[in-house]
Amino acid sequence: MKGVLAARDAQPAEALDGGAAWPLAEPFRIAGVAMPNRVVQAPLAGIANWAFRRQSRRHGAGLCVSEMVASYGVHHGNRRTLAMLRVLPGEAPMAIQLFGADRAVMAEAARAVEAAGADLIDVNMGCPVPKITKTGAGAALLDDPDGAAGIVEAMARAVDIPVMAKMRRGTTPSRARPVDVALRLEAAGAAALCVHPRAAAEEYSGAADHAVTAQVAAAVSIPVIASGDIGTPGEALRVVEGAGAAAVAIGRAALGNPWAFGEIASGRLRPRPELAEVVDEIECFAAEVVEALGPDRAVGYMRRFYPWYLAGQPVDDGALRRMQREPTVEGAVAILHRPRAAAPVPA
Numbered sequence: 023m024k025g026v027l028a029a030r031d032a033q034p035a036e037a038l039d040g041g042a043a044w045p046l047a048e049p050f051r052i053a054g055v056a057m058p059n060r061v062v063q064a065p066l067a068g069i070a071n072w073a074f075r076r077q078s079r080r081h082g083a084g085l086c087v088s089e090m091v092a093s094y095g096v097h098h099g100n101r102r103t104l105a106m107l108r109v110l111p112g113e114a115p116m117a118i119q120l121f122g123a124d125r126a127v128m129a130e131a132a133r134a135v136e137a138a139g140a141d142l143i144d145v146n147m148g149c150p151v152p153k154i155t156k157t158g159a160g161a162a163l164l165d166d167p168d169g170a171a172g173i174v175e176a177m178a179r180a181v182d183i184p185v186m187a188k189m190r191r192g193t194t195p196s197r198a199r200p201v202d203v204a205l206r207l208e209a210a211g212a213a214a215l216c217v218h219p220r221a222a223a224e225e226y227s228g229a230a231d232h233a234v235t236a237q238v239a240a241a242v243s244i245p246v247i248a249s250g251d252i253g254t255p256g257e258a259l260r261v262v263e264g265a266g267a268a269a270v271a272i273g274r275a276a277l278g279n280p281w282a283f284g285e286i287a288s289g290r291l292r293p294r295p296e297l298a299e300v301v302d303e304i305e306c307f308a309a310e311v312v313e314a315l316g317p318d319r320a321v322g323y324m325r326r327f328y329p330w331y332l333a334g335q336p337v338d339d340g341a342l343r344r345m346q347r348e349p350t351v352e353g354a355v356a357i358l359h360r361p362r363a364a365a366p367v368p369a
């Protein structure tokens with residue numbers, strides 16, 4: 023995550039002439055669902071709740087995807103899991119991502135997602151965390167194309183809304199068969215694929231090799247969304263044109279920087295927001311996070327965001343440390359409103 027922030031600070035001004043002919047501003051479809059542009063807010067576990075998705079949409083994301091939701095949690099009626107299925111009016115188009123390895127349970131969870139009002143269902147085939155992969159779910163499905171295809175088929179049969187999948191290149195570089203897996207998923211009824219072309223074993227190291235995304239996009243006839251290391255209009259354009267992707271997904275680059283969605287959707291880089299605008303954004307976002315998670319859970323959630331938002335802003339480390347210690351979100355935000363230095367009183 024530090025690397026992303028450092029890259030953001032060092033981001034060169036790109037000379038791009040966005041506007042009417044900007045390819046990322048064009049609508050696209052996944053089966054019957056229309057997206058107003060080609061910028062997708064990537065699924066982010068523990069982050070992409072409805073408050074985060076609403077913020078992403080407000081800033082220009084054409085499709086927002088939830089954090090990953092446990093199909094078994096839905097099956098058992100776990101209260102916190104069911105709360106993750108909440109879709110707000112006005113969120114369309116949005117997708118809820120499910121993870122699991124049992125066809126029947128995934129199909130049952132898909133029905134719950136459809137009933138909750140989602141427009142699309144995304145199947146997690148990329149999570150590298152052992153707690154998930156040892157159950158056969160997440161990236162482990164990439165080593166089991168029959169199992170992966172069976173899950174997609176069962177889910178697609180269970181619901182009327184489109185089912186898509188988000189995959190990595192493979193579990194390890196040597197075992198990776200991304201084109202084979204993609205073709206199986208398409209044949210099983212996947213309406214789109216999102217490709218993060220690192221192997222699960224690579225986690226987030228190295229660079230996302232979108233030549234892999236290009237191989238998948240060339241092999242299938244369904245839309246392919248490219249995910250990985252995309253944070254500027256120029257990077258997005260290079261991936262869409264170079265890989266033949268229908269759209270791009272933005273993950274880490276938008277953490278504390280929701281303006282990235284608007285920049286990529288419009289093709290126009292804007293100047294870095296002034297502190298006052300950042301503080302307004304934090305306040306607006308924090309109020310919705312408190313509503314989404316409740317005041318207690320919101321504190322820990324927002325603590326992750328303060329350094330992301332305030333990187334490069336004129337806020338000293340002491341203020342940031344005090345924000346991290348504040349027991350309420352309101353108290354933390356209030357620190358940003360205190361005068362930062364005692365200004366000399368004019369004579």
Ligand SMILES: Cc1cc2nc3c(=O)[nH]c(=O)nc-3n(C[C@H](O)[C@H](O)[C@H](O)COP(=O)(O)O)c2cc1C
Nearest residue numbers: 064065066067089090188218249250251272273274
């Ligand atoms: C904190 C974090 C949580 C993530 N959670 C999910 C998830 O729940 N489901 C998923 O498919 N991918 C998840 N990813 C992967 C991202 O969606 C994305 O593919 C990856 O970060 C690469 O894109 P980026 O360089 O734009 O961040 C997560 C990534 C991060 C950093």
